[in-house]
Amino acid sequence: MSHTIILACGNPLRGDDGIALHLAHCLQEQHWDPEIEIRYSQQWTPELAESISKVDLAIFVDASTTVPAGTIRLQPVSFSKPWRGGTTHSLHPPQLLALARELYGKTPERALLLTIGGESFGHSNEFSRPVRGAIPTALAQIRRLASGVTLPEPDALPSAAIY
Amino acid sequence: MGNTITIDPVTRIEGHSKITLQTDDHGEVVAAYFHTTQFRGFEKFCEGRPYYEMPYLMERICGICPVSHLLASAKACDALLAMKVPPAAGKLRRILDLAQLIQSHALSFFYLSSPDLILGMDADPRERNFFGVMQAQPELGRWGIRLRQFGQQVIETLAGKRVHPAWVVPGGVNEPLSVEKVNKLLEQMPEVIEIAQKSLTWFKRQLETFREEIRTFANFPSLFMGLVTVDERAGYYQGKIRFTDSLGNIVADDLDPANYQEYIGEAVEPFTFMKFPYYKPMGYPDGMYRVGPLARLNLVDNCGTPLAQQEWVEFRELERKAVLSSFYYHYARLIEILFALEHIQEYLLDPIITKKQARYTASLNNLEGVGCCEAPRGTLIHHYRVDEQGLITWANLIIATGHNNLAMNRGILQAAKHFVRADKMSEGMLNRVEAVIRAFDPCLSCATHADGHLDLQVQLVSPDGSLLNEIRRPA
Numbered sequence: 001m002s003h004t005i006i007l008a009c010g011n012p013l014r015g016d017d018g019i020a021l022h023l024a025h026c027l028q029e030q031h032w033d034p035e036i037e038i039r040y041s042q043q044w045t046p047e048l049a050e051s052i053s054k055v056d057l058a059i060f061v062d063a064s065t066t067v068p069a070g071t072i073r074l075q076p077v078s079f080s081k082p083w084r085g086g087t088t089h090s091l092h093p094p095q096l097l098a099l100a101r102e103l104y105g106k107t108p109e110r111a112l113l114l115t116i117g118g119e120s121f122g123h124s125n126e127f128s129r130p131v132r133g134a135i136p137t138a139l140a141q142i143r144r145l146a147s148g149v150t151l152p153e154p155d156a157l158p159s160a161a162i163y
Numbered sequence: 164m165g166n167t168i169t170i171d172p173v174t175r176i177e178g179h180s181k182i183t184l185q186t187d188d189h190g191e192v193v194a195a196y197f198h199t200t201q202f203r204g205f206e207k208f209c210e211g212r213p214y215y216e217m218p219y220l221m222e223r224i225c226g227i228c229p230v231s232h233l234l235a236s237a238k239a240c241d242a243l244l245a246m247k248v249p250p251a252a253g254k255l256r257r258i259l260d261l262a263q264l265i266q267s268h269a270l271s272f273f274y275l276s277s278p279d280l281i282l283g284m285d286a287d288p289r290e291r292n293f294f295g296v297m298q299a300q301p302e303l304g305r306w307g308i309r310l311r312q313f314g315q316q317v318i319e320t321l322a323g324k325r326v327h328p329a330w331v332v333p334g335g336v337n338e339p340l341s342v343e344k345v346n347k348l349l350e351q352m353p354e355v356i357e358i359a360q361k362s363l364t365w366f367k368r369q370l371e372t373f374r375e376e377i378r379t380f381a382n383f384p385s386l387f388m389g390l391v392t393v394d395e396r397a398g399y400y401q402g403k404i405r406f407t408d409s410l411g412n413i414v415a416d417d418l419d420p421a422n423y424q425e426y427i428g429e430a431v432e433p434f435t436f437m438k439f440p441y442y443k444p445m446g447y448p449d450g451m452y453r454v455g456p457l458a459r460l461n462l463v464d465n466c467g468t469p470l471a472q473q474e475w476v477e478f479r480e481l482e483r484k485a486v487l488s489s490f491y492y493h494y495a496r497l498i499e500i501l502f503a504l505e506h507i508q509e510y511l512l513d514p515i516i517t518k519k520q521a522r523y524t525a526s527l528n529n530l531e532g533v534g535c536c537e538a539p540r541g542t543l544i545h546h547y548r549v550d551e552q553g554l555i556t557w558a559n560l561i562i563a564t565g566h567n568n569l570a571m572n573r574g575i576l577q578a579a580k581h582f583v584r585a586d587k588m589s590e591g592m593l594n595r596v597e598a599v600i601r602a603f604d605p606c607l608s609c610a611t612h613a614d615g616h617l618d619l620q621v622q623l624v625s626p627d628g629s630l631l632n633e634i635r636r637p638a
Contacts, residue, residue, distance in 0.1 A: 046293070047308055049308065095294075
């Protein structure tokens, strides 16, 4: 069986920024496959690299300020170098893959970034209407990905594929 | 004509700051200032809130050392309730405190400072970061990640979350620890203790390379302050305050942290949002003291755990009396990681930590409470006053980094005078000045506090650097 990790990132006190954490909680509560690891964090940090190096599929989930509100976007993530300008307090998925490869010698066969466009990032623990509306689709999308539904190879995906 | 050199921002530290260096007509540095440029107002905006919210409000001060604020705040609330916590809770809180120290020290040493130590102070700044370390010495990168990960894992195992947990409550902790969780942590101890030992061995081999930095990085006599236990160990979670001098003499001892205002004064300066605590009997600024890992290892006569004790003995042999160079904060940090790991192991083997009674309850019994513990960077004090409904009427925080403010300012002056030449400037010179600050590992988002009204100074400076106008509002 292939190993999968879902890495949800966000701040639950900043409105739509917390959507990834909410999705991860929903997945965990809905009879989620315990073999699929879910990690919650406010920022992606180097300590995640080792776990990432041990899986076949990594799904990064985050809110986006650039994608239209309520839109779900799926992008392939690939190892990136150089990593100039990186800060150890907050890494991007390509940098985490780079760390996994440099330090632990392995990256997942596939890595994907699923983002949900947000509208409101102020102090709040509620989601905007477009983001609330996107939740069922986003959950279904993550379930499909994690259950091994065949998708086009990452290289064949456009850089900002929308499903 | 003299000039001002600005280092903005100071990099690889927690929080936002800059350094300005004043040079004279000959290009020699004559003054140096460390400016904390961010401002927050936790003392003020917690007024009116109920005391039992304080641990969870105050821990939001920081994303790196929230556990320290959580503990100091909960202890201040314990004092408001006039209660002790159950024995199991006391030990669980101590484990949490030590885990916090491990993860924070690993972050400081491996992520923030090791680029200077491995790649060199003069390395290309675009490569001089943790990712550069990863390429140059991947094994060291893995050690740093593993140690930080373990500290965070202990916090998560006990408190449910790695950052901003709500597990510590006034009166104890809100859930006991299971035997299964204890065993899971114990399984990992040999591996992480070995990593801590290897890190120390590696670091000690580097010291020869940094003789000049050791000599000039805030290397001067000062007082040292910290908590000490009744059995003469550094008191991380609990103890009485001790001050020693640079000769190792005890200046003041057995001081109750609750009476800190009797012996710690707080000054403000117009160029920074960070206060300047000082030892009151010696006045300001002569009462400069240092806190944190270097101070803690200078204050005591034994370290308390077998492996750390061996390292501590070697460390104290660096100098005949107190170890004075702030470059050695790095060294002390690694010894403290080893100590914390060994001490956590001792606690995990103590069956009392799985007892079910982990919290006592009481109602408000005092209108004033002080909580104190050793945060990774030094002594942390939370002081609250409440009204009869338990609403906060006044709060004061003395943050670990703040205690070191006088020493950091003097330290950058010492290093800048030695390394910086205005007519032959290089990036490496300025990086050494920054590296003095990094050695102290300041956490500025925690440390930015105003004492009453800020002493505010606004300057209008022309493009050639001359002062055109100045408005000043005294504190």
